[in-house]
Amino acid sequence: MAKRIDVSGLSAYYGSVRAIEDISLTVEPRTVTAFIGPSGCGKSTVLRTLNRMHEVIPGTRVEGKVMLDDVDLYGAGIDPVAVRRTIGMVFQRPNPFPTMSIYENVAAGLRLNGVRGKSDTDGIVEQSLRGANLWNEVKDRLNKPGMGLSGGQQQRLCIARAIAVSPDVLLMDEPCSALDPISTLAIEDLIAQLKNEYTIVIVTHNMQQAARVSDRTAFFNIEGTGKPGKLIEIDDTPRIFANPSQRATEDYITGRFG
């Protein structure tokens, strides 16, 4: 069940350092939204506030509101663990569990959360691996270690692992930056398919990738080191790339800085 994300007045801190300031944006269900911007402008931080992963780091703090449909994720009585079950995440470096087989990696979200029942799990594992376009490559070696796969396959394994718990939203932090061009294309194709079922937010350093996979693009920037990152603009992707409304966006996209 894809859901809408509504962010308003969001700031996030590492200790006393404010990393992002006053971010407001909306992500529609069943769309892909790309976050672009120079390194250190807070793309990852914004992404991690969306599923409350930011607070996993000691000393961090968040202000503002993140609504998932009509639930305030930072509201009183909200369990961050449950939030993360609803909003899945894929990281920059593929990070399958090294002690687990391919099968166990995909089933990890279910098993670690105490879901039992073998036949159910078999079905979900197959469905998730098919969903991640990995089934045909691994169906004969499900019991082999997940770490034995290539980097691109590992990343698709991580995507399968993330969708196996049927989240509403999928967050991806530069999921292709450690991959070769072929694996990158495989992931991009996959994103285009996943869009039919999930709300997707993807951070990318690759402008062409943002143009290829996303419906909406958000451009973030910082004024200087030590200053908090800000959202410059968010708009339909073709518009951002053809004629952005902000000068800074145009400079960044045309490669004049960043």
Add this chain to the structure above:
Amino acid sequence: MSLSHPSPIRKAKNTAAMAAMGLALVVALIPLVSILWTVILKGAKDFNAYFLTHSMRNVAEQQDSGGAYHAILGTLEQVGIAAAITIPLSLLVAIYLVEYGRGRLAQAVTFFVDVMMGLPSIVAGLFILSFWILGLGYQVSGFAASLALLILMMPVAIRSTEEMLRLVSPALREASYALGVPKWRTIVKVVLPTALPGIVTGMMLGIARIMGETAPVLLLVGAANSINGNPFSDPQGSLPLFVFNESQNSLQAAIDRGWAAALTLIIIVMLLNLFARLIAWWKAPAAAR
């Protein structure tokens, strides 16, 4: 500047460095090999099934008879009890320090672990002697020795487990959190299994260390010559102590028994190591096999 061959000077330096490393390796191996060689040579004479299954009960010193069964049993029980208490306790302390510990309490625990690390074994023995036997009035027993041994094993076990837990990549913890797995489950199901081979190795090093301890045992165990399977009352035997006592004797029969007991101790430690390696291999990250 030529790109073709390494310069003669670099070649010479390389050769010299290789020779120095080879020499250092040989020098480091000499004591190890000669100890093993001597113990095997001298211990083989008395080392047999009879030695492993009989005690020293009613055996006169000059008699070429008797065995170390009472001492083997005692050592296994004393070390077993010490390990059974230390392993879970040190695991919990290490998890606390790595995953939860912040601020004063964690600093204090780390400090005490460091201090205990350097504690001479005789001091641990004296502490249990004055606290458990002189203070609380218990008699010497295998368990009293276990108490001293666990004091010695605890810091080693905590520190090595801590190191292993810290080696587990934060990316794995995050992967687990991002699946909506609570922190404690992440620790139990992801962090511990990943670190397990290293943890097992560390625990085994701790066990091997206390297995050969003589000083605390000397003060606490009572040095029985006959079999006592109950570590909680009456004196027990102990392998390191048996080696010590027999080697103090001038009679050849006793000295032979001492060597055989030393060989037994080495073999037990080696078996434990082998066992740890098996567990480590069996539980190792599947890709590393």
